[in-house]
Amino acid sequence: MRPSKREELIEKSLFVFDQNGFHATGMDLLSAEIGMSKTSIYNHFRTKEDLIVEVLRLQDEQFRNWLLRRMYDLGTANHGGPREQLLAMFDALDEWFNHDNFNGCLFLKATGEYSDHEHPIHRQAIEHAEMFEIQLLALVKKASLRLPELVTRQLLILKDGAVSAAQVGHINSAAKDARYAAQCLIDTHDTSKRKPVQTSFAF
Amino acid sequence: MRPSKREELIEKSLFVFDQNGFHATGMDLLSAEIGMSKTSIYNHFRTKEDLIVEVLRLQDEQFRNWLLRRMYDLGTANHGGPREQLLAMFDALDEWFNHDNFNGCLFLKATGEYSDHEHPIHRQAIEHAEMFEIQLLALVKKASLRLPELVTRQLLILKDGAVSAAQVGHINSAAKDARYAAQCLIDTHDTSKRKPVQTSFAF
DNA sequence: AGCAAAATGAACAAATCGGTTTAATAACTC
DNA sequence: GAGTTATTAAACCGATTTGTTCATTTTGCT
Numbered sequence: 001m002r003p004s005k006r007e008e009l010i011e012k013s014l015f016v017f018d019q020n021g022f023h024a025t026g027m028d029l030l031s032a033e034i035g036m037s038k039t040s041i042y043n044h045f046r047t048k049e050d051l052i053v054e055v056l057r058l059q060d061e062q063f064r065n066w067l068l069r070r071m072y073d074l075g076t077a078n079h080g081g082p083r084e085q086l087l088a089m090f091d092a093l094d095e096w097f098n099h100d101n102f103n104g105c106l107f108l109k110a111t112g113e114y115s116d117h118e119h120p121i122h123r124q125a126i127e128h129a130e131m132f133e134i135q136l137l138a139l140v141k142k143a144s145l146r147l148p149e150l151v152t153r154q155l156l157i158l159k160d161g162a163v164s165a166a167q168v169g170h171i172n173s174a175a176k177d178a179r180y181a182a183q184c185l186i187d188t189h190d191t192s193k194r195k196p197v198q199t200s201f202a203f
Numbered sequence: 204m205r206p207s208k209r210e211e212l213i214e215k216s217l218f219v220f221d222q223n224g225f226h227a228t229g230m231d232l233l234s235a236e237i238g239m240s241k242t243s244i245y246n247h248f249r250t251k252e253d254l255i256v257e258v259l260r261l262q263d264e265q266f267r268n269w270l271l272r273r274m275y276d277l278g279t280a281n282h283g284g285p286r287e288q289l290l291a292m293f294d295a296l297d298e299w300f301n302h303d304n305f306n307g308c309l310f311l312k313a314t315g316e317y318s319d320h321e322h323p324i325h326r327q328a329i330e331h332a333e334m335f336e337i338q339l340l341a342l343v344k345k346a347s348l349r350l351p352e353l354v355t356r357q358l359l360i361l362k363d364g365a366v367s368a369a370q371v372g373h374i375n376s377a378a379k380d381a382r383y384a385a386q387c388l389i390d391t392h393d394t395s396k397r398k399p400v401q402t403s404f405a406f
Numbered sequence: 407a408g409c410a411a412a413a414t415g416a417a418c419a420a421a422t423c424g425g426t427t428t429a430a431t432a433a434c435t436c
Numbered sequence: 437g438a439g440t441t442a443t444t445a446a447a448c449c450g451a452t453t454t455g456t457t458c459a460t461t462t463t464g465c466t
Contacts, residue, residue: 005442021316023226027424037444038425048424108307109315111371113224115306129371153368153380160371161364165356168314168332168363177356184391185384208412230454240414245455 006044007058009036014055018106022052022113022121052110053120059106060128067092068135082143083190086136087182089159094175097166104167105160132156145189158182209247212239217258221309225255225316225324255313256323262309263331270295271338285346286393290385292362297378300369307370308363335359348392361385 012034017025027048031038045051070092075085096102107125114121137152145151162178215237220228230251234241248254273295278288299305310328317324340355348354365381 019318021226021318023224024316026422028422039427039445040443042425043442046425103318104311104315105367108311108367108371112307112312112315113227115222115224125371133372150380150383153376154384157361157364157368157377157381157384159364160367161360161362164308164311164363164367165360168311168328169336173356174360177353178360180353181357181360181384181388184387188387229452231452241455242415242457243413246412249455251454 005040009034009041009044010051010054010058012036013051014059014106015101017052017055018059018103018109019101021109049121053124056107056110056121056124056128060124060131064128064132064135067132070095071139082139083186085139086143086155086186087179089155090162090175090179090182093159093162093166093178094172097162097172097175102166105163108160108163129156143186144191145186146191147189151185151189154185155182158185208243212237212244212247213254213257213261215239216254217262217309218304220255220258221262221306221312222304224312252324256327259310259313259324259327259331263327263334267331267335267338270335273298274342285342286389288342289346289358289389290382292358293365293378293382293385296362296365296369296381297375300365300375300378305369308366311363311366332359346389347394348389349394350392354388354392357388358385361388 013030016030016033020029027038027041031041041051045054067089071085071088073088074091075082075088078084080088107128110121110125116122117126133152133156136155137148140148140152140155158178158181162174165174165177166172216233219233219236223232230241230244234244244254248257270292274288274291276291277294278285278291281287283291310331313324313328319325320329336355336359339358340351343351343355343358361381361384365377368377368380369375
């Protein structure tokens with residue numbers, strides 16, 4: 001059929017939900033905001049929750065595509081390798097944080113508003129986190145770091161923490177602060193360098 | 204007057220809002236959940252938002268008190284100093300994460316649901332973050348670390364990131380992962396140790 | 407016991423919620 | 437250009453939203 005209208009609906013809904021929150025955004029407001037009749041919306045989606053799930057699916061795809069692409073572009077600029085790409089994640093985040101429409105992580109907000117772990121919206125958010133972890137782990141392994149799973153989870157913590165800090169704390173050195181921390185972690189686990197800080201752990 | 208009833212109302216509301224979210228919790232449900240008539244609730248608070256602000260104020264006080272106290276108790280157990288107290292933050296977080304009622308950070312959820320930066324609820328969440336940063340900075344300074352402001356912000360990022368990871372990612376090594384990362388950061392900024400960061404290739 | 411304050415349940419109001427219906431219009435296909 | 441399909445605005449539905457009113461009961465104080 002014609003995917004453009006439906007895709008446009010999801011895309012615009014993504015923006016409104018991101019700015020206003022899920023429960024706080026009524027379907028009448030949404031309809032007015034995205035310039036599409038409520039009848040049409042409900043012609044494309046059975047329920048509001050179905051729409052939200054699709055919104056999260058789109059955001060999952062868009063966000064991972066954007067971030068990984070940006071990591072690659074920024075990281076390989078000066079003949080950088082996997083290590084530079086990992087660090088470039090925080091440069092990309094910095095761009096995001098300083099964007100006008102930055103309003104925190106949509107997935108985190110989704111789990112906050114739909115706290116039931118079995119709720120489709122909640123599960124969609126978890127799925128996003130899992131898929132990004134897989135992709136990040138692949139890059140960490142390319143960087144030849146010790147304990148790649150641990151480092152991956154730590155980098156994810158730094159990323160999520162930076163997002164939270166940027167959302168709640170007006171001041172924004174969050175991305176840079178996280179970058180320094182990541183540098184420290186990566187150096188510590190670099191196999192081409194000496195210095196394992198302390199006794200290893202089994203993971 | 205008699206503070207116990209009002210305090211009890213705030214305390215129970217805190218639990219319900221934490222589990223259900225703010226917009227998703229109607230006043231009728233709240234009334235039923237905390238076992239107090241709606242009339243009485245509105246006798247104590249003019250609006251729902253006023254109640255939420257007070258809930259966040261209580262959570263601010265309770266959370267900071269609990270975390271700092273727990274950091275002190277756990278950190279000074281084996282004759283530990285400020286450094287051990289800082290690391291103990293993540294042990295305390297681990298306890299929190301594994302608690303039955305853990306449902307993420309209430310302040311983050313508040314900023315997510317009330318995204319207007321000037322909204323009293325949003326401001327209350329920001330205020331909490333600022334106050335905890337001040338207290339953590341004091342402890343970091345006692346630990347005699349280089350660049351104490353930076354390290355403080357980085358520890359906060361690790362904390363918030365661990366909370367996010369524990370909320371969205373079911374699996375919970377978040378607190379431990381963040382602890383190792385913090386250890387790495389603290390060691391790197393320890394004035395009593397040599398700096399192992401850059402090209403220290405000494406075998 | 408007696409009095410005043412506090413708490414209650416239930417009904418009520420006005421607005422909004424998610425979602426449906428309908429009749430008319432716009433747009434694409436053959 | 438005819439016919440199908442998609443889209444529209446607006447009215448409508450019952451349930452729920454925040455918040456109020458009021459008459460009754462419970463409570464705390466002396």
